[in-house]
Amino acid sequence: MGSSLADIEIRLLIEAVYLRYGHDFRDYAPASLKRRVLQARERMGTASVSALQERVLHDAAEFARLLQFLTVPVSSMFRDPSYFVALRRHVVPVLRTYPSLKVWVAGCSTGEEPYSLAILLHEEGLLDRTILYATDINTASLDKARQGIFSLDHMQAFTRDYQRAGGTRSFSEYYTAGYGGALFDRMLRDRITFADHSLATDAVFSETQLVSCRNVLIYFNRQLQDRALGLFHDSLSHRGFLGLGSKETLDFSAFADRFEAVSRPDRLYRKKP
């Protein structure tokens, strides 16, 4: 059976985006990508995906709009609280033994995850010796993340998950209401370096002791998942830790034998010697 017209148009658009702007979505899982492209076409008001392709090829600002649809920023603080409980229990005791620490949050979207980790590290007395690298391909998301301002509407849910994640203080200690939202404490922001980095096209940039990459690999095909896992493996120091999303697993990957499970239900792994 031949490809449908929509599938052909999407493939051409993705190729065009790669050739023109260097953003590589060619190894994304097709079903979600198709849904996002069709939504972009509808919201950007073109008659077809081909017409959308013409527009983004000729107008970088329109590509920037498309990118927001292709990298839908969805995140929340302390998502899956048990993951953070497991980090406190299994990873923090090992991290304590290092004089300085580097943590990589890959696919950080608008910053909820790196701020959550910074809070956890602060409470465990480790933040002062830690640099968090938070990377994403969406520079608009990174700009928002750098500001450290999140909607006040979310604070109730974030507070609940902070407490479930083993948080022991009053969550409101970490932000100031104002500036059109909740501005998170400078001491957290100062420890996080936000950077434009692609798991599809870029290389390892630092040695790290913990990589947290949650609900990013679900959008990749097997090949790109293995590329990303290869970067994490190369970046992690001896016996470093890797955390994945609650439905992601190393089981079928090329790296299944290179990591051991620290807490399988929480998707926490550790690099084998």
Next chain:
Amino acid sequence: MTAPRIEAIAIGTSAGGIDALFALLEGLPVPSRAALIAVIHLPDGHESRLPEVFGARLGFPVTEAAPGALAHPGQLHFAPAGYHLLVEPDRTFSLSCDPPVLFSRPSIDVLLASCADAWGPALAGLVLTGANEDGAAGLAAVRAAGGLAAVQDPVEAAYPTMPLAAIAAARPQHVLPLAGLRRLVQEIACP
């Protein structure tokens, strides 16, 4: 021209859906000719126990759909809580954290549209009881791809909103009470 053999049945339901799905499937022999895939809307923030609950009472394997795993004939696969469930063109599952559709994640529309792409005319889509309109656009996609669309009779449904919306959007081949849908599933999937 004979219709292609149906290889997958994708089912969506919301309020009243657990009882409806049991009425549809409990006591059926192994549906070894088709993969069964289901989305039931559940309240947010709860880990889905659907595979255990259904696995204990159905006579065939029930799993939570795992990304990268194949949709297996003879099994019922549920979407995990908090994620959209999609089927890729190679008929493996994938998940997404994209925003809710019609306040729903997992969304029936997302599942059905991706299944329509994956199976085309070899798909049956079923929409059962529910109190919102998720599933209507998805079932229309099933029809557009040449698949079989069937909806629970709104007169019988505990919550008719979802069936009514699906009927209006998709013009399904079948509008049947659960007993009739059960016979349809049995004809399609059980040898």
